Amino acid sequence: MSIKKGGREGSLVGKDLLYIEDDREIGGWVSEFLKDKGYGVTWLTGGEKAVEAAADCSLAILDVMLPGLDGFTVGHRLKRAYPGLPILMLSARTSIDDKLEGLQFADDYLTKPFHPDELAARVEVLLRRSAAVVAEPVVLKHLTVYEDENRVVNGETGEELVLTGKQFQIFMYLFRHQGRVMTKEQIYEAVWGESYIEGDKTLMVHIRYLREKLEKNPASPEIIETVRGLGYRVRA
Structure with a gap:
């Protein structure tokens, strides 16, 4: 699998797209x-x-027919990790069953072949619809969470807390499921996109560093709670 990034320097603000397609042409x-x-x-x-x-x-923008993980699996993972992320499915499959399966998580479904202008129009509609839903900042104890801006601020000091990409993804996954205990398996799959291996300490290490940045007292956490034998949760 390859990753190719381009066009960000001259791109419009808030218009960075993830495009998954294995056909190189x-x-x-x-x-x-x-x-x-x-x-x-x-x-x-x-x-x-x-x-x-x-x-x-x-x-x-997600193609259905992909090597390894199929587009439906990838789409469900994206929606679990980022519930507000619009997803446009692309597929040569035209059966109603395939469309219904895709629309369980996707916001739109475009069949191949398609005209590029139609693709661009659908992308623009989804972005406008998404931008119209502006989330208010949420206060969580001493933290203020600006979900739309990917920012977490210490509301008492005004300091923006600088998190790594993985730390932010873990926190936001728990934040979006406030009050619910999320297992290590659920968190790991949502953030890393692969199955959790029992005994792997990676998530535990990230949680520890995350608490050092978010908690007033990391030794007695008030934001991210460990539920012994089950997983973690952000207290509502």
Whole structure:
């Protein structure tokens, strides 16, 4: 799988797109077309790194037929990690069953072959619809969370807390499921896009560093709670 980024420097603010297409000929001309329209495009040829790549994107364009993880699996993972991320499915499949399966998580479904102007129009509609829903900042104890801006601020000091990409994804996944205990398996799959291996300490280490940045007292956390034997939760 390859990752190709392009067009971000000249792209319109809030218009960075994740595009997943394994056909290099189609992927190449669609990417160039979208960049010519002013979008920033991150093009993946497979879905394994989709969740990580989508962190800075405003919309995902996802082909159904992919090597390894199919588009339906990738789409469900993206929606679990980023519930507000618009997803446009592309597919040569025209059966109603395939469309219904895709629309369980996707916001629109475009069948191949398609005209590039139609693709651009659908992308613009989804972005406008998404931008119309402006989330108010949420106060969580001493934190103020600006979900639309990918920012977390200490409301008492006004200091913006600088999180790594993985730390932010973990926190936002728990934040979006406030009050619910999320298992290590659920968190790991949503953030890393792959199955959790029992005994792996990666998530635990990230949680520890995350608490050092978010908690007033990391030794006695008030934001991210460990539920022994089950997982973690952000207290509502």
